[in-house]
Amino acid sequence: MKQKLTLKYIKYLQKILPIKTICFYKDEITIKVSTGHIETILTFLKYHNNCQYKSLTYIAGVDYPVKNRRFEVIYDLLSVRYNSRIRLKVSVSQLESICSAERIFPAANWFECEIFDMFGVFFLNHSNLRRLLTDYGFEGYPLRKDFPLSGYVELKYNDKEKRIISEYLELAQEYRTFDFSTPWSKT
Numbered sequence: 001m002k003q004k005l006t007l008k009y010i011k012y013l014q015k016i017l018p019i020k021t022i023c024f025y026k027d028e029i030t031i032k033v034s035t036g037h038i039e040t041i042l043t044f045l046k047y048h049n050n051c052q053y054k055s056l057t058y059i060a061g062v063d064y065p066v067k068n069r070r071f072e073v074i075y076d077l078l079s080v081r082y083n084s085r086i087r088l089k090v091s092v093s094q095l096e097s098i099c100s101a102e103r104i105f106p107a108a109n110w111f112e113c114e115i116f117d118m119f120g121v122f123f124l125n126h127s128n129l130r131r132l133l134t135d136y137g138f139e140g141y142p143l144r145k146d147f148p149l150s151g152y153v154e155l156k157y158n159d160k161e162k163r164i165i166s167e168y169l170e171l172a173q174e175y176r177t178f179d180f181s182t183p184w185s186k187t
Contacts, residue, residue: 012050017041030087038075038090039099045077045086047102053077053086056101059111061119065145069093071121075101099121100129118143 010022010029018037023030032040045053055078062072069091077086092098100123101108110132112123117131120141131138139152158165 017044019137027087028085028087030089031088032091035090035092035096038088039101041088042075042077042101042104045088051079051086052081053079055080056107056111057085058107059101059108059115061115061143063119063143063145067091069096071119072100073115073121092121094120097124099124100126102126117141120144131163141149 010024013019013029013031015023016029018033018041020032020034023032031041045051053139057076057078059076060074062074064070071092071094073092075088077088079085090098098121100112102112102123104127104182108121109127111134112126113130115121115129116123116129116135118141123129134142140147152169154165154169155164156165157163
């Protein structure tokens with residue numbers, strides 16, 4: 001049975017939970033919360049009788065370098081009982097950390113390690129926060145918008161030494177400016 005996400009249900013959530021903003025779009029609710037309340041809200045949404053969002057489908061990270069709190073961590077929850085989804089968004093700066101959701105949703109383990117590896121967002125109380133997708137000794141966070149396209153180190157096979165060697169790149173890693181004027185403009 002599909003739970004109708006009515007205005008009454010949204011006001012109920014707003015009354016009970018410490019929510020910054022709520023957005024409603026195509027039968028899905030997106031809630032923006034502060035970093036200090038994420039654990040409480042996730043616990044409430046999982047165990048409360050009117051919610052029962054028992055499944056964490058994914059956690060994603062987004063980088064907005066022009067904002068003060070440049071990273072946004074997005075939690076997507078599914079309630080099988082009510083056949084509905086809810087999305088939580090948390091904004092974090094480079095120096096802040098978020099409480100881990102691993103204790104509430106064990107599936108969060110991999111997602112949080114992936115976000116740490118790609119963006120550098122640190123999760124407090126995580127059982128084994130480590131890099132998953134990059135190599136040992138990798139410098140930087142590849143999905144940040146300020147990470148250079150070619151990276152910092154180049155790995156290649158040296159045929160004389162019969163081994164893989166790493167060399168630091170010495171390319172200019174600057175933002176490029178483009179001139180968008182066209183010679184075919186109408187006069």
